[in-house]
Amino acid sequence: MNIDKNDTSSKVTKNNLVIAIIFANSWLPILTVVMIFVIWESVILIFGVPEYIAPTPSAVLETLVEERTLLFHNFLPTFFESVAGFVVGNLFAVVLAIAFVHNKMFEKAFFPIAVFVNTIPILAIAPILVLIFGNGISAKVIIAALICFFPTLVNMVRGLESVSPEMIELGRILSATKSEFFWKIRIQSSLPFLFSALKIASTTCVVGAIVGEWIGADVGLGSLIIEATYNFRSPLLYATVIVSSGLAVILFVSVTIAERLIVRWKPEHIS
Amino acid sequence: MSKGRISSRITDNAGGAEPPAVVMKGACVRFGGQLALEDISLTVDEGAFITILGPSGCGKSTLLRLVSDLVPIDDGEITIFGNEVETARLKREFSFVFQDATLLPWRSAIDNVRLPLEIGVKHAHKRPKAVSNLSPEDLLDLVGLKGRENALPHELSGGMRQRVAIARALICKPRLLLMDEPFGALDEITRDHLNEQILRIWKETGITIMFVTHSIPEAIFLGQKVLMLESDPGRVRELVDVGLPYPRELPMRETPEFNKISRYLRNLLETC
Numbered sequence: 001m002n003i004d005k006n007d008t009s010s011k012v013t014k015n016n017l018v019i020a021i022i023f024a025n026s027w028l029p030i031l032t033v034v035m036i037f038v039i040w041e042s043v044i045l046i047f048g049v050p051e052y053i054a055p056t057p058s059a060v061l062e063t064l065v066e067e068r069t070l071l072f073h074n075f076l077p078t079f080f081e082s083v084a085g086f087v088v089g090n091l092f093a094v095v096l097a098i099a100f101v102h103n104k105m106f107e108k109a110f111f112p113i114a115v116f117v118n119t120i121p122i123l124a125i126a127p128i129l130v131l132i133f134g135n136g137i138s139a140k141v142i143i144a145a146l147i148c149f150f151p152t153l154v155n156m157v158r159g160l161e162s163v164s165p166e167m168i169e170l171g172r173i174l175s176a177t178k179s180e181f182f183w184k185i186r187i188q189s190s191l192p193f194l195f196s197a198l199k200i201a202s203t204t205c206v207v208g209a210i211v212g213e214w215i216g217a218d219v220g221l222g223s224l225i226i227e228a229t230y231n232f233r234s235p236l237l238y239a240t241v242i243v244s245s246g247l248a249v250i251l252f253v254s255v256t257i258a259e260r261l262i263v264r265w266k267p268e269h270i271s
Numbered sequence: 272m273s274k275g276r277i278s279s280r281i282t283d284n285a286g287g288a289e290p291p292a293v294v295m296k297g298a299c300v301r302f303g304g305q306l307a308l309e310d311i312s313l314t315v316d317e318g319a320f321i322t323i324l325g326p327s328g329c330g331k332s333t334l335l336r337l338v339s340d341l342v343p344i345d346d347g348e349i350t351i352f353g354n355e356v357e358t359a360r361l362k363r364e365f366s367f368v369f370q371d372a373t374l375l376p377w378r379s380a381i382d383n384v385r386l387p388l389e390i391g392v393k394h395a396h397k398r399p400k401a402v403s404n405l406s407p408e409d410l411l412d413l414v415g416l417k418g419r420e421n422a423l424p425h426e427l428s429g430g431m432r433q434r435v436a437i438a439r440a441l442i443c444k445p446r447l448l449l450m451d452e453p454f455g456a457l458d459e460i461t462r463d464h465l466n467e468q469i470l471r472i473w474k475e476t477g478i479t480i481m482f483v484t485h486s487i488p489e490a491i492f493l494g495q496k497v498l499m500l501e502s503d504p505g506r507v508r509e510l511v512d513v514g515l516p517y518p519r520e521l522p523m524r525e526t527p528e529f530n531k532i533s534r535y536l537r538n539l540l541e542t543c
Contacts, residue, residue, distance in 0.1 A: 006527075092441070146475075164373065166369040166370075166373040167373050168371050168372050169341050169367070169369070170367065170369070170388070171343070172340075172341060173339055173340070173360060173366065173367050174313040174361060174363075174386075174387050174390050174391040175361055175390075175391035175394050176391050177390075177391075177393060180390040180391070181390070182391075184389060184390055185375065186376075186388070188377050191377075197515075217450065246459065263377070264377070264423070265376040265377040265423050265424070265425060
């Protein structure tokens, strides 16, 4: 009983300590942000800048609250497209990376194509995809998938090949089959590399979805950005931008939490 | 000392029906036309402890990799307990300890020890049924890691990680243990400690050990005999009988007998 009590109390102090450390580390950026908002607000008020050119932070905050239903209805499709694109793009990249590692001929044949696809600016290829797949959701999912694809492919190949030469020798001494070695050793070795790619993808997939919505869509944060801009509703434009970045933050944090839960070891050979 | 073919017997308890642990006859290994090992002839009897010394790049590691079927033989013959190296590998007659512990960082100590039981299962039937595997718990106890079964490799020190690797190497009850500078990256005190442990394990299990090192004191302290290789190409220079009694204890390294053989090996190494 006593021990339990001690444990909980030490946990509580530990938590308090963590909070204190987080606060100690974050008061400076918080202060900076507040200062920026204060300067921004006063510049607009002092110089009498019209609202359609640049709104005050307080007006943006007001719109965020007032238009929450509109923002949420446009948030959902973009959220769905981003997540679907994230899943499709990364799944495809992982499967292709596995194929590359198992078959060098395959890698030689397809890697240049992957590089070529990656060099096409996403803004240039987006209209083509919208033309092919129409105004619906599929074009946005494909654009979001495309933007995730390459970093994950490259990182996953690197991860699967990160197994040390001694580990390969150990596998041979233990007469491991290719599939045993793959499932027991290679896949797990690649996870830290995969997650660093997934973190990149978690924010870029939102960019992909929004770009897709710019080209042609009736709903979504991207179309709301275009609409707000054309109607000179700057506070709504700014509010939409904030929601978009909030979406990226949600996805990034989710991936980070998943990484903490899955990769609980420290890799030895990440350079 | 002639540089020709040197046939060497490590211990002289031969004569029984059991074939020796390792027999090499005129073994040669080439890497891209370059001779890495030339005309190695050697017999290691079961239960022997042989240490291998030589200048860098003389093929010490290649010799162990030849025995463990990692490097193919280009000329000559090699048998492990009377079998081809491949058969010996499939039967798990030998195991290997690398300089790096080569543990899977996501597996606990005990799960790392279990790894050999989970892979290569296709060939499990080739292993003699009579030799059941040791329990991973007992093995961690044997290497002095009782209580750290669930620790992940990054939570263990370098010496502890290497002990997990040794436990993993012993799980299928191999008859031959190949060690490639296993303590080379450890600090002096840890290395001394592990040297004593490996002698104890050798004595308790009766296993045959081939141990590559670049430390002369380590080679003398552990081995019944020291195999000195010379470089370009890798050849047997001399098989030196250590002649110090077991059990060996660390203070033995201060004795005149130890110093004498140490001086002899140093002179030999300088001319290799």
